[in-house]
Amino acid sequence: MKWSSILIIVFILAGCIPKSYIETLGIITAVGYDLTEDQRIRGTLVMYQFDTAEASTSQVVTGEADTSKGIRFATSRLTSHQLVSGQVRLEIFESELAKRGMMKYMDTLQRDAAISDMGFLATSEVPSEDLLKSGNDEDRPNTGNYIQELIKKSINEEAIPNAVLTSFLHDYYDAGKDPILPSLTLDEDKAVINGISLFQDDRYVHTTSHENTFYIMLMKQEFEHGQFQIQLADDALKKYHKKESIDKPGDGALHVSIHELNTEHDIHPSKGDPTNQSFTLKMEGRLLEITQDIDLKNKEAVEALEKQVEKEVKEHLQETLQILIEHQVDPVGFGAKYNAQNRTNRVTKENWREQIPSLQVDFDVSFKLLRYGISE
């Protein structure tokens, strides 16, 4: 009797815990930050609402403030729902704002335990408000959700590097390594990925093209099922054109498309000198498209093709590296790699930035063509 009464009291006391009814909540799923003319930040929140009376399930609101949480407060005037940030899965920063350093706007992302570490980050070339209010969202519940799915899918397909909050923070805090994020833009009122943005620490500096994105990823991570297209010299495989071909086999440019790309790489910094490194890359893949009629039954033709791909990839890697050096960024982590293997002359966040312009990397690429489809 005594214990049952205590049990009842405990159950009643459980009612003291604050409750949240889902109908009263505005669940924020995506946030965009822009810089206003008077140097404040304008935040755009995309939120779900589960109100039976409302026709649409999501709403976009905008507010101006000086802090990220201030935006949430400012926007709460605009809606009858209680805004909660436990389901924020996408944070977009306008590149103008990101140029000033993103960490000061991201403090709350780390500090507030309600915010997930697995949300995606991205930068935007147009104001993120336009992005989140853009019309075409491919029948997703809202544009925020569409962009989030777009980024998630692209990461899974290994078209862009991982962009979750935790990997951004990790790369930011590591000495001798800079983070990268996908860059978004508007294309005929539709949000699309237009490359990746490079950062010096947390300051945005440059957006690369799609082609360079692939080569940066080739240096930064290892592929498991990626794909890429590459143009070889027009007459590189002239010797191996099919003789019995009906068409003129050697016409036009030589493009190849490699799928199921699997790579392994290794970075070897030289002892004591962080600016002198060598990079070994092993690639494997299958050919799914080639624009000239090549006799692939011939073993020598396949070998020549591999050699050509190696040569081109090597050149492109070197070109991409020059872009990184030009902007003094190191998303690959050459500095961090050096640190892991050397006790003296260590790289720090400060001195590495000055050393990047004199960085020299020797690339050693090997490519193996495993299969070439159902025609020979």
Add this chain to the structure above:
Amino acid sequence: MKTNIPFHPDRAVQAFYLFFIIHTSQIGAGLMGVPRILVLEAGVDAWISVLIAGLYLHLVVFIMLQILKSYENADILGIQQDLFGVWIGKTLGTVYVLYIFLLLLTVIKNYIEVVQVFVFPEMPIWLMALFLLSLMVYSILGGFRVVVGTSVIFFFLTIWLVFTIYKPITYMDWEHFLPVFRTPAPDLLKGVQQVTFSVLGLEILFFVYPFIQDKKRAALPAHAGVFFTTFLILLVTVVSIGYFSPDQLKAIVWATLSLFKIISFSVLERFDFIAVALWMMVIIPNIVLFGWMIVHSLKRLFNAPKKPTLYGLAFLLFFTSITAEKRVALNELTNWTGEIGFWIVFVYPFLIYMMILLKKLMKKRNAS
């Protein structure tokens, strides 16, 4: 107070329960934040500190068992009285009780802080304190066997949380550990001390020993318990250093809980909330075992009646835990308790052991 406690087989437990008793009283609120305080002292070589601390723990357990073995069926309170006389013995016993009270208070307050930060910022402290304390009173009223049973059950209810660490492991960057041995030795030793702060609770062996049935087999489970504690601390430290960047880790208060933040299942998006709630089950054995130690010691020292003491303890804990509200004050309390605990748990047994050896030597001389 007699030095030895009369042995009742129906109130005792088997020796292998020592594993659960020692392990669950060591693992608690400390595990939530240990990677960070370790890295602050010992840098990325913190795992070496954990290994050294583990060896030291085994040494302490060995010494404690040696002390206990030299008596028939005594606990630390009786041994102190035997060595130092009634008055000093009782004073030292009271110091023990006060220290365990502080420890208990830190555990409760730290957990409530975590719940407030992670899940319910608006939840009143008194409510959480009431929940935890009613559970404590409930199981201690059941007697020693129920207390031990609590620690066994909650061990199995929470140990599966270890497996969820596979996800942070996939995000680990092993290069953070290279090159090894960069931290100077003094800093490593400071790290060792930080580990010991997080594994206080080992002193329970001094109190439960008279209630062990087959004392000859007590060594193995006791060492196994300490080993498992070291293993868990090593695991969360290594994974945290790899998963977070070292500079980032220095800013993360409860790194172990933050590791849960990237775990999500298709039916459960935010596993970290579940983990924080489940952590209550990790600290309940702490609270129950420490509470039992206090009630039992007061009975032994001053012949205080058990039930009133227990209710008094619960009230006292309730009021002290709802007074201080700021994180800063809590941090001070935690550091303080750690400092006291370090001397009581990890240094003091060696002193007692020397006293016992000295006493034996004197006896031999007198006899010859």
